[in-house]
Amino acid sequence: xxxxxxxxxxxxxxxxxxxxxxxxxxxxxxxxxxxxxxxxxxxxxxxxxxxxxxxxxxxxxxxxxxxxxxxxxxxxxxxxxxxxxxxxxxxxxxxxxxxxxxxxxxxxxxxxxxxxxxxxxxxxxxxxxxxxxxxxxxxxxxxxxxxxxxxxxxxxxxxxxxxxxxxxxxxxxxxxxxxxxxxxxxxxxxxxxxxxxxxxxxxxxxxxxxxxxxxxxxxxxxxxxxxxxxxxxxxxxxxxxxxxxxxxxxxxxxxxxxxxxxxxxxxxxxxxxxxxxxxxxxxxxxxxxxxxxxxxxxxxxxxxxxxxxxxxxxxxxxxxxxxxxxxxxxxxxxxxxxxxxxxxxxxxxxxxxxxxxxxxxxxxxxxxxxxxxxxxxxxxxxxxxxxxxxxxxxxxxxxxxxxxxxxxx
Amino acid sequence: xxxxxxxxxxxxxxxxxxxxxxxxxxxxxxxxxxxxxxxxxxxxxxxxxxxxxxxxxxxxxxxxxxxxxxxxxxxxxxxxxxxxxxxxxxxxxxxxxxxxxxxxxxxxxxxxxxxxxxxxxxxxxxxxxxxxxxxxxxxxxxxxxxxxxxxxxxxxxxxxxxxxxxxxxxxxxxxxxxxxxxxxxxxxxxxxxxxxxxxxxxxxxxxxxxxxxxxxxxxxxxxxxxxxxxxxxxxxxxxxxxxxxxxxxxxxxxxxxxxxxxxxxxxxxxxxxxxxxxxxxxxxxxxxxxxxxxxxxxxxxxxxxxxxxxxxxxxxxxxxxxxxxxxxxxxxxxxxxxxxxxxxxxxxxxxxxxxxxxxxxxxxxxxxxxxxxxxxxxxxxxxxxxxxxxxxxxxxxxxxxxxxxxxxx
Numbered sequence: 001x002x003x004x005x006x007x008x009x010x011x012x013x014x015x016x017x018x019x020x021x022x023x024x025x026x027x028x029x030x031x032x033x034x035x036x037x038x039x040x041x042x043x044x045x046x047x048x049x050x051x052x053x054x055x056x057x058x059x060x061x062x063x064x065x066x067x068x069x070x071x072x073x074x075x076x077x078x079x080x081x082x083x084x085x086x087x088x089x090x091x092x093x094x095x096x097x098x099x100x101x102x103x104x105x106x107x108x109x110x111x112x113x114x115x116x117x118x119x120x121x122x123x124x125x126x127x128x129x130x131x132x133x134x135x136x137x138x139x140x141x142x143x144x145x146x147x148x149x150x151x152x153x154x155x156x157x158x159x160x161x162x163x164x165x166x167x168x169x170x171x172x173x174x175x176x177x178x179x180x181x182x183x184x185x186x187x188x189x190x191x192x193x194x195x196x197x198x199x200x201x202x203x204x205x206x207x208x209x210x211x212x213x214x215x216x217x218x219x220x221x222x223x224x225x226x227x228x229x230x231x232x233x234x235x236x237x238x239x240x241x242x243x244x245x246x247x248x249x250x251x252x253x254x255x256x257x258x259x260x261x262x263x264x265x266x267x268x269x270x271x272x273x274x275x276x277x278x279x280x281x282x283x284x285x286x287x288x289x290x291x292x293x294x295x296x297x298x299x300x301x302x303x304x305x306x307x308x309x310x311x312x313x314x315x316x317x318x319x320x321x322x323x324x325x326x327x328x329x330x331x332x333x334x335x336x337x338x339x340x341x342x343x344x345x346x347x348x349x350x351x352x353x354x355x356x357x358x359x360x361x362x363x364x365x366x367x368x369x370x371x372x373x374x375x376x377x378x379x380x381x382x383x384x385x386x387x388x389x390x391x392x393x394x395x396x397x398x399x400x401x402x403x404x405x406x407x408x409x
Numbered sequence: 410x411x412x413x414x415x416x417x418x419x420x421x422x423x424x425x426x427x428x429x430x431x432x433x434x435x436x437x438x439x440x441x442x443x444x445x446x447x448x449x450x451x452x453x454x455x456x457x458x459x460x461x462x463x464x465x466x467x468x469x470x471x472x473x474x475x476x477x478x479x480x481x482x483x484x485x486x487x488x489x490x491x492x493x494x495x496x497x498x499x500x501x502x503x504x505x506x507x508x509x510x511x512x513x514x515x516x517x518x519x520x521x522x523x524x525x526x527x528x529x530x531x532x533x534x535x536x537x538x539x540x541x542x543x544x545x546x547x548x549x550x551x552x553x554x555x556x557x558x559x560x561x562x563x564x565x566x567x568x569x570x571x572x573x574x575x576x577x578x579x580x581x582x583x584x585x586x587x588x589x590x591x592x593x594x595x596x597x598x599x600x601x602x603x604x605x606x607x608x609x610x611x612x613x614x615x616x617x618x619x620x621x622x623x624x625x626x627x628x629x630x631x632x633x634x635x636x637x638x639x640x641x642x643x644x645x646x647x648x649x650x651x652x653x654x655x656x657x658x659x660x661x662x663x664x665x666x667x668x669x670x671x672x673x674x675x676x677x678x679x680x681x682x683x684x685x686x687x688x689x690x691x692x693x694x695x696x697x698x699x700x701x702x703x704x705x706x707x708x709x710x711x712x713x714x715x716x717x718x719x720x721x722x723x724x725x726x727x728x729x730x731x732x733x734x735x736x737x738x739x740x741x742x743x744x745x746x747x748x749x750x751x752x753x754x755x756x757x758x759x760x761x762x763x764x765x766x767x768x769x770x771x772x773x774x775x776x777x778x779x780x781x782x783x784x785x786x787x788x789x790x791x792x793x794x795x796x797x798x799x800x801x802x803x804x805x806x807x808x809x810x811x812x813x814x815x816x817x818x
Contacts, residue, residue, distance in 0.1 A: 051738030051746045083734055085747065085767055118731025119768050231735050308717065322527025325492055326640050329460030337460045338494065358494055359528050398807045 001261045007161030009145030010177040012200040013037045013242040016144045017137035018151025021130025023078030023116075023123060029151035031127075032075045033134035034196055035103065039069030040238040042111065043209040045216045047192075047233035053082035055112035056234055058092040062111060063236070067205070070238055071105045073196055074131060075113035077152050077181065082118045082231040091122040098128045102135045113194045113234055115154055115181065149179035152194055156181050160272040166261045168254045172245035174201040176261050178237075180220075180269040192230030193220060195269060201258060202241035204249045211259045212237045219266035222298065222391040223274045224306040237262075274305075274392035275375070279399025284314050285377040286324075287390045292382075296333045297389035303331035304378065305393030314376065315395035319344060319367035321353045324378060341381040346373035410670045416570030418554030419586040421609040422446045422651040425553045426546035427560025430539025432487030432525075432532060438560035440536075441484040442543035443605055444512065448478030449647040451520065452618040454625045456601075456642035462491035464521040465643055467501040471520060472645070476614065479647055480514045482605055483540060484522035486561050486590065491527045491640040500531040507537045511544045522603045522643055524563055524590065558588035561603055565590050569681040575670045577663045581654035583610040585670050587646075589629075589678040601639030602629060604678060610667060611650035612657045619660075620668045621646045628675035631707065631800040632683045633715040646671075683714075683801035684784070688808025693723050694786040695733075696799045701791075705742045706798035712740035713787065714802030723785065724804035728753060728776035730762045733787060750790040755782035 008014050015035045024030040044063040046056050062068065074095055081088045096110040103110075114122075138144070149159035163177030178197030203211075216235055241247070248254045275283035286304040291297035304310060307327035313320035321342055329337065342354035348370045352360050370376070417423050424444045433439040453472040455465050471477065483504055490497045505519040512519075523531075547553070558568035572586030587606030612620075625644055650656070657663045684692035695713040700706035713719060716736035722729035730751055738746065751763035757779045761769050779785070 049735060049738040050740075050742070050744060051734055080731070083731060083746065083766065083768075118729075118735070231731075231738060320527075322489075322492060322640075325460055326458060326527070329458040329640060331459075333459070335459060337492065357492065359492075 001164050001166040001264065004163045004165050004175070006142035006163050007145040007149055007177050007179045008034055008196060008198045009140050009142055010163035011175040011198045013240045014198045015138040015140045016148035017134045017139065018147035018149070019130060019133045019137055021076070021126050021133065023076055023126055023130070029147065030076055030078045031130040031134055032148040032151040033099070033138060034073040034148065034198070035138055036071055036198070036238060036240045038240050038242065039071055039109065040240045041203065041205045041208050042070040043212040043237045045212060045235045047230055049231050051083065051231045053080055053114060053232040054084055054088035054092050055081055055114045056232060057089065058096070059111050059234060059236065062108060066108060068108045070111055071109040072099055072103055073111045073113060073236065074099045074134070075152050075194065075196070076122070076127060076130070077115050077154055079114065079116040079120050079122055080118045080232050081114040081122050084119065084121055087121055091124060094124055095122070095127050095131065098131045102132055111236060113152070113196065115152070115192065115194055115232055118231065145179065152179065152181040154181065155278050156276055158276055160269055160276070162265050162268040164261050164265055166257055168245050168257060170246055172243055174243045174245060174258065175199060176265050178265060178269065180273060182273050193233045193273065195220065195235040197235070197237040197265060199237065199239045200241065200243040201239055202243060202245050202247040203239050204247060207248050207255055208237065208239050211255070211262050215259060215263045215266050219263060219270045222302065222389070223270045224302060224391065224393045271392050274394050277394035279397040280394030281374065281397060282314065282395050283375045284311070284393045284395060285390055287377060287379045287388070288382060289379060289388045290382050290384055291387040291389070292385040294387045294389060297387040298391070299333050300328050300331050300380065300382070301389045301391035303327045304380070305391045308396060311393065311396040314371060315397050317368045317371040319353060319364060319371060324380070325354070328380060335382050335384060339383045341383070343379045344370050345377040345379065346370045346375060348373050410573050410575040410673065413572045413574050413584070415551035415572050416554040416558055416586050416588045417443055417605060417607045418549050418551055419572035420584040420607045422649045423607045424547040424549045425557035426543045426548065427556035427558070428539060428542045428546055430485070430535050430542065432485055432535055432539070438556065439485055439487040440539040440543055441557040441560035442508070442547060443482040443557065443607070444547055445480055445607070445647060445649045447649050447651065448480055448518065449649045450612065450614045450617050451479040452621040452646045454621060454644045456639055458640050460492065460640045462489055462523060462641040463493055463497035463501045464490055464523045465641060466498065467505070468520050468643060468645065471517060475517060477517045479520055480518040481508055481512055482520045482522060482645065483508045483543070484561050484603065484605070485531070485536065485539070486524050486563055488523065488525040488529050488531055489527045489641050490523040490531050493528065493530055496530055500533060503533055504531070504536050504540065507540045511541055520645060522561070522605065524561070524601065524603055524641055527640065554588065561588065561590040563590065564687050565685055567685055569678055569685070571674050571677040573670050573673055575666055577654050577666060579655060581652055583652045583654060583667065584608060585674050587674060587678065589682060591682050602642045602682065604629065604644040606644070606646040606674065608646065608648045609650065609652040610648055610657065611652060611654050612648050616657050616664055617646065617648050620664070620671050624668060624672045624675050628672060628679045631711065631798070632679045633711060633800065633802045680801050683803050686803035688806040689803030690783065690806060691723065691804050692784045693720070693802045693804060694799055696786060696788045696797070698788060698790050698797045699792050699794060700796040700798070701794040703796045703798060706796040707800070708742050709737050709740050709789065709791070710798045710800035712736045713789070714800045717805060720802065720805040723780060724806050726777045726780040728762060728773060728780060733789070734763070737789060744791050744793060748792045750792070752788045753779050754786040754788065755779045755784060757782050
């Protein structure tokens with residue numbers, strides 16, 4: 001597997017576009033479109049929130065129930081279309097219908113994504129005009145993919161794209177690429193994480209959904225910026241089969257190769273998202289090793305990156321290990337605090353803070369230097385078993401408060 | 410039941426003191442003592458964190474296992490004595506021993522409390538000197554109780570005390586009073602909530618523990634400032650029996666009167682704690698009504714006051730109801746979003762924001778005015794059943810970040 005330049009349009013057969021349709025007040029790009037030249041299989045994972053935005057209901061219905069071939073995705077990043085009732089669902093149908101008309105596709109081959117303010121209805125005239133603009137702008141260059149990645153941003157400060165290629169056992173080269181937005185695990189008001197991925201692999205539809213369902217819990221779901229879980233979280237993976245490989249039907253070696261590459265793509269995007277958390281100055285990774293079970297390892301790692309007090313300490317470059325140990329302690333996982341080793345690692349070096357639960361007498365100055373970098377990792381060794389997991393978050397700063405105290409104004 | 414002036418020393422037979430023993434760097438009061446003139450029954454509730462501070466281990470052992478009569482409590486608010494291993498437990502024994510010697514009591518009649526920095530050992534010379542100073546300063550005036558309440562503060566900006574009197578069915582007047590500290594549900598580094606309560610009621614020891622165990626989950630445990638759960642959380646209730654009532658043995662009318670008064674005391678202290686959350690400018694209460702079960706009502710209410718995004722919106726006086734509905738949605742409780750009514754209430758008035766899940770077209774200006782007060786309540790009507798619950802939190806501001814980015818420095 002190797003990293004290649006670009007995002008969704010690095011993959012054979014995918015076009016993209018991003019435009020400003022006047023939905024955001026500030027005139028920034030706010031609508032994106034993805035089009036596959038041929039019909040795709042689609043897999044998806046969606047928010048677990050009891051309150052689901054209209055486009056989430058639309059996509060779940062189309063991907064998990066109707067299972068018809070997909071050609072296009074239309075996204076707006078100004079209004080979430082969440083808590084909009086029956087009108088909101090009608091707006092989905094009208095958006096898909098407008099895209100289908102201008103692209104000459106069946107309405108049911110169009111998926112949707114929204115992010116932005118909750119509770120407002122979509123301005124359908126602008127959405128319709130936006131769809132027309134997008135259709136005119138579509139193209140398959142890396143720049144087209146990049147524009148789409150920019151158009152799905154809300155409080156994100158950088159667009160997030162990645163693409164990889166891998167060789168299957170028959171020598172066929174397959175690609176996976178995509179984009180995401182979300183500078184928070186969730187921002188119910190700007191509605192969090194949207195990820196749109198494409199591949200040219202030929203696959204059995206069940207294997208495609210299985211691969212995505214297996215990868216998302218270890219990647220996107222291990223990111224926490226503020227612990228809130230959105231109404232709009234969506235991750236869609238389209239497969240157009242243009243690579244020409246013999247379709248991946250079973251959980252064989254090719255399936256594993258594909259899933260590993262998909263994991264790399266999702267983990268890369270997840271880390272970009274954590275690092276670009278609202279107001280964040282660094283990516284904070286917690287790696288838990290030698291836990292007794294995988295689920296416990298994940299629970300422990302998530303608890304640390306979700307701890308507001310730990311995040312505030314990281315912002316202050318303060319090696320406040322008591323907060324990390326405390327967050328492990330309230331994770332709900334049973335362990336022996338007197339066995340835990342803790343290290344902090346960054347490009348400035350590696351320092352052991354705790355050995356068997358006791359302060360090593362480390363240099364606070366060196367620890368502070370390590371914490372001053374823009375990618376920081378805490379490794380907690382539980383000495384219980386063989387299970388490892390990682391979770392990603394960021395520090396919490398004054399800027400987070402500024403952004404979120406007044407988001408709608 | 411009526412509110413009376415003061416805290417722990419408003420109750421017959423309780424003396425208190427607070428002094429500066431030089432444990433805090435800034436020279437502020439950092440040790441407190443409570444002494445009952447006669448032996449007390451003790452009840453306690455403690456942190457659920459897997460990592461428990463040494464004084465928590467000491468108190469649990471004495472209250473829940475040994476069950477010997479208690480005469481005194483010694484508290485320091487400079488160092489948490491958490492993650493201090495065997496030396497930390499020895500420090501507990503030495504502190505109790507020093508207090509027992511100076512007060513002429515058995516060592517096992519002394520309980521302990523600590524809050525402050527994690528991972529440092531107690532300076533036993535200063536602790537011992539502090540215990541001597543405290544014994545000299547003990548007194549039963551309201552001012553003595555007030556000084557003790559001040560001496561247990563960390564980042565708290567105001568001391569927290571309350572006392573009530575109630576008449577039992579035989580006409581005896583009984584009092585309950587106490588103090589707490591904790592400007593956060595938890596601050597692993599300053600170690601959160603400590604509450605010390607006293608009553609002169611004569612009670613069966615099992616009824617005393619039962620009353621406390623029934624009241625704490627609905628009061629102190631419904632406060633969230635930052636979602637973290639401390640290594641040191643402790644609530645102790647001492648009963649010296651000096652009221653001379655016929656002892657409360659069963660769950661009779663007197664038990665209910667006592668428990669209601671205890672609930673009032675704990676709820677008052679819990680709200681003071683939430684309102685004094687680090688950097689907070691207001692008390693934010695979420696009341697959930699008509700949920701299907703009490704547990705679900707509590708889970709929903711806690712989810713709202715714990716939502717970082719909601720807290721940031723409150724700080725911005727922004728009636729961002731999408732964040733409240735979203736936090737209800739990810740609480741884990743099943744409900745119909747299309748049935749929810751939502752109101753905001755403060756001294757500036759009451760405004761209905763949602764009716765059956767839909768925006769009422771309320772005035773943003775009026776809502777913002779309501780949210781500008783220092784006590785704000787959101788009422789969510791789930792329309793599912795008869796269960797109600799309340800949870801308390803606060804807004805999150807720049808000041809929270811400033812306090813916690815650099816706590817140890």
